[in-house]
Amino acid sequence: MSSRLTITNLIEEIAADHNKTLKPLSDDLVLLESGLDSLCFAILVARLEDKLGIDPFSASEEAYFPVTLGDFIRSYDHAVAA
Amino acid sequence: MPSQPEPRPLVARLGQRLAERSLSDASRTVTLAAMAGGTILGGRAGDLAGRSVLIATATQLAAAMALVELDGLARRILLAPPDLAAEHRAAVIEDAGIDAVATDDPDAWRALGVGTVLVPDVPPVPAPRPDRPPVATEWLMLTSGTTGRPKIVAHTLDALTGAIGGDAPSAAAAPVWATFYDIRRYGGLQILLRALIAGGSLVLSAPGEDLAEHIARLVRCGVTHISGTPSHWRKALMSSAIGAFRPGYVRLSGEIADQAVLDGLRQTFPDASIGHAYASTEAGVGFAVDDGLEGFPAHYVGRPGPVEMKVVDGVLHIRSRRAALGYVGDGASALMDADGFVDTGDMVEQRGDRFHFVGRRGGIINVGGLKVHPEEVEAAINRHPLVRMSRVKARKSPITGSIVVADVVLTRPADPSEVAGLKAEILAGCRETLPGHKIPALIAIVPAIEVAPSGKLVRNVA
Numbered sequence: 001m002s003s004r005l006t007i008t009n010l011i012e013e014i015a016a017d018h019n020k021t022l023k024p025l026s027d028d029l030v031l032l033e034s035g036l037d038s039l040c041f042a043i044l045v046a047r048l049e050d051k052l053g054i055d056p057f058s059a060s061e062e063a064y065f066p067v068t069l070g071d072f073i074r075s076y077d078h079a080v081a082a
Numbered sequence: 083m084p085s086q087p088e089p090r091p092l093v094a095r096l097g098q099r100l101a102e103r104s105l106s107d108a109s110r111t112v113t114l115a116a117m118a119g120g121t122i123l124g125g126r127a128g129d130l131a132g133r134s135v136l137i138a139t140a141t142q143l144a145a146a147m148a149l150v151e152l153d154g155l156a157r158r159i160l161l162a163p164p165d166l167a168a169e170h171r172a173a174v175i176e177d178a179g180i181d182a183v184a185t186d187d188p189d190a191w192r193a194l195g196v197g198t199v200l201v202p203d204v205p206p207v208p209a210p211r212p213d214r215p216p217v218a219t220e221w222l223m224l225t226s227g228t229t230g231r232p233k234i235v236a237h238t239l240d241a242l243t244g245a246i247g248g249d250a251p252s253a254a255a256a257p258v259w260a261t262f263y264d265i266r267r268y269g270g271l272q273i274l275l276r277a278l279i280a281g282g283s284l285v286l287s288a289p290g291e292d293l294a295e296h297i298a299r300l301v302r303c304g305v306t307h308i309s310g311t312p313s314h315w316r317k318a319l320m321s322s323a324i325g326a327f328r329p330g331y332v333r334l335s336g337e338i339a340d341q342a343v344l345d346g347l348r349q350t351f352p353d354a355s356i357g358h359a360y361a362s363t364e365a366g367v368g369f370a371v372d373d374g375l376e377g378f379p380a381h382y383v384g385r386p387g388p389v390e391m392k393v394v395d396g397v398l399h400i401r402s403r404r405a406a407l408g409y410v411g412d413g414a415s416a417l418m419d420a421d422g423f424v425d426t427g428d429m430v431e432q433r434g435d436r437f438h439f440v441g442r443r444g445g446i447i448n449v450g451g452l453k454v455h456p457e458e459v460e461a462a463i464n465r466h467p468l469v470r471m472s473r474v475k476a477r478k479s480p481i482t483g484s485i486v487v488a489d490v491v492l493t494r495p496a497d498p499s500e501v502a503g504l505k506a507e508i509l510a511g512c513r514e515t516l517p518g519h520k521i522p523a524l525i526a527i528v529p530a531i532e533v534a535p536s537g538k539l540v541r542n543v544a
Binding site: 017018038039041042043045046047050055057058 | 449450477478479480481482485487509513518519521523524
């Protein structure tokens, strides 16, 4: 499964669990406006670490926070490739 | 000043029928009559009169015999738990002012500059008790804290036995007690003292004994009364041997008894009295609850009596004649506040007419600034019928600092195809009672969860 599909599936699952209404998951969707709160993102990052074996945000030396969903997916693709 | 009543040593409180009552472990049985009329110290108890004696024996049976022999003679007795780390021995000797060690392993102690008295691991040898006026021996115990220099707590025998009370031996058969605890911890010592001074016998646990064999031995010995932590009991309920065990009284203490473990015990032991007790090494036995429900009635807080309780900032404080005298050692902190209340560190929450324990003050997980007690999440997870036990812990998160994750042990092996559905069911159950930040972000199904020698879940507090 591509990281994109893994990520979007998980986002939908977490949103449903937490009764959040999601905006359409396009690459230019700003994460803070997606409908998920920071707890949902924390859960997303933890579940992705278990599925993909990576946490690009804790692994990187400098603090990096993706702004859009596209940035978010690319940080995983980048970490997988690295 | 009123004169102090003469202390009554443990050996004088053993009561009647000593030849019929006993302490036993996996390999030996010693009657109380043999204990009361003999020595395990090679007849050298007199040499230890007025001394501060550390009891460090391989077996609980030898430690119990040394206790009976030394109470009323020694100034202090310190019960070394079996897992006292070698690197802490010198500190314990210094803090407690120990000047003699009663041990079956003298080589381990001689290098520390204290005299030793050999405890031969044999039945007691008949010997007269040294003819000396009894003293009020201080009983020293180590708290079950996990790391660092152990804290030493001083008790009196009167405080330790304060919850045992009236104890006219009942007309019914003498109770045969057992405990999953080691008797060198507060919870286990309570059961030893109960058996000794309230007309019973005691079947001790044995290190390394397989749980099914242990339970089978309890059945063979006719155990009627038994205590352990909720973690002990969750493990016991998973044992194939439990079906043959029919105790009349089942007691839980040392950890939060949630509704799931109380219900599990009720199903397994439909005819037993089941009670959960609140006690700590420092505060002593607080109270016991026997209505089968988790938590305790709200009116216990604020009522007068031998045990008074108040809740300060969500933390239970207890003032009690059963509390310890204090911590022992240089620089030891105060155990009580100016009014005599012990801060237990146990957090409670009132729901309706009941208080519920929610966790330890030091164990809180911080999820993006919101507090989570692992124990309250475990209680919610444990309600699922296929969950036997769980452990909730923090996992670092780059976004919220920490998130909540859970390890879960099921009551039976799960087929890989049903795991996802089970996890979803467990989470759905949590969502019924817990807000979002308390719901585990991840659940791992694991074969076992580590239980410490104290009988409590191993928690690695970050």
